[in-house]
Amino acid sequence: MSPVPASPPSVPPLPRRGQSRAWWRAPASPSALAWHLVRAARAHDGPLLFVARDNQGAHQVESDLHTLLGEDAALPVVPFPDWETLPYDRFSPHPDIVSQRLAALQRLPGLERGIVVVPVQTLLQRLPPLRYVAGGSFDLEVGQRLDLDAEKRRLEAAGYRNVPQVLDPGDFAVRGGLLDVFPMGAQAPLRIELLDDEIDSIRRFDPETQRSLDRTDAVRMLPGRELPMDEASIARVLDALRERFDVDTRRSALYQDLKAGLAPAGIEYYLPLFFPAREGEDATSTLLDYLPASTLPVLADGAGPSADAFWQQTRGRYEQRRHDLERPVLPPEELYLPPDALRERLNRAPRVEVCGTEHPRHAEATPLGDQPAPSLPVAGRDHHGAGEALRAFLRSYPGRVLVAADSPGRREALLEVLQAAALRPAVVADFPAFLAPAQDTDAPGFALAVAPLEDGFAIDAPAFVVLTERQLFPERATQPR
Helix, strand or coil: CCCCCCCCCCCCCCCCCCCEEEEECCCCCHHHHHHHHHHHHHHCCCCEEEEECCHHHHHHHHHHHHHHHCCCCCCCEEECCCCCCCCCCCCCCCHHHHHHHHHHHHHHHHCCCCEEEEEHHHHCECECCHHHHHHCCEEEECCCECCHHHHHHHHHHCCCEECCCCCCCCEEEEECCEEEECCCCCCCCEEEEEECCEEEEEEEECCCCCCEEEEECEEEECCCCCCCCCHHHHHHHHHHHHHHCCCCCCCCHHHHHHHCCCCCCCHHHHHHHHCCCECCECCCECHHHHCCCCCEEEECCCHHHHHHHHHHHHHHHHHHHCCCCCCCCCCHHHHECCHHHHHHHHCCCCEEEEECCCCCCHHHCEECCEEECCCCCCCCCCCCCCCHHHHHHHHHCCCEEEEEECCHHHHHHHHHHHHHCCCCCEECCCHHHHHCCCCCCCCCCEEEEECCCCCCEEEECCEEEEECHHHHCCCCCCCCC
8 A cells, every 4th residue: 555644633623713623535435435524523523514516526436425324313414416417407416415405404403413415516505595494394293183175285385296106205195084205304104094173093005016014103304495485475586586587377387287286397407486585684595594503514625626617507408498488587687696795705714625636725635545455456466466465464564444236146156256266254243343343452453344435535533444356356347325
């Protein structure tokens, strides 16, 4: 392995009030960055906000964080996913994505500890004001009186879809004295059974088999969309379309669908029109407004240039569509925070910037001490013989070594290969189980666990190496998971 700076910090240095920090990393795996985020989050008195350069980077870090943390409820990972649509697209984000986003928006204002993961283009996005998610939520509980007709109207006004069979978040169906509903932010749909006009039971059910599962006493109903679909809000949007644009209302499918009370595909790109500005507050918010004041932003290397590139792309798509009389579009400034405005907001409080060798702050950055994991073939045409490179490494390396498998099936396959090469690792449950006995003199120095990480890495304090199949079978063509 390549040499590292002397005495790397065991915990990444955190900024004080009014300060910013820069962390430097060798060109190593994204999994090493996730490790440093975990260490920093444990040391920081508040949530961490990790700003990834793109969707792929956000998904990688989120997955690795779950692997490194395991079932640690004290440090939750809260992703805020991108819509995964291009600006001004004429189709809406998937209900699962909207459900996850609404659940995060409800949770974030009260989040005391944890790691929030967001792509930088999603951080630029303007969101509904804080009052919308809190004010548009309501509770249903056993014993509560419920008028099915009134509840149907309330769900439709909240953006839920009346469907024959509930399958996706945001669906509901009324069948006799039963109300099936898939609340946004929930993991499973619910079947609410009435006795006369009172809720008799609330059960989760499987949408595929329609079989009822376990009971619950109450449920929190979030809004069905990131924008309201009640009559007053729709009327406000129709007025705004007529006043602001030279729209042909008779030929505009957007206008006619809204007039009929329907949510046209891509209506999310008209979100600011649904929320009038109130005295003393903005019409819309950003994710930064939902986060507690104690949140520490950590910006991935390349996040700034990615924000600039996204802004240029958005402006280009706006110029292509701005003259459409049947479907007028809002200017980018109403839908997104300009990158310069985002930088200005981030500069007001402590933050961390992760630096690569080309980053402007590279010279002042603190090295974190992670390295790429070495290539240690255990099979194939290695001239040292099967597993000899790994055996030599185990003899010389002073720290502990973990072989990380993607699944239980891959773990068994790797165990068979290692044993055939006269290598016998201790089998542990997962990554936290590998680290837990680090201070125990009987802790295994060589272990195998199910730990689906993007790539291997080496850490100097505490000293350990994680090896994935990229290191053990380097001759294979590997694709990102």
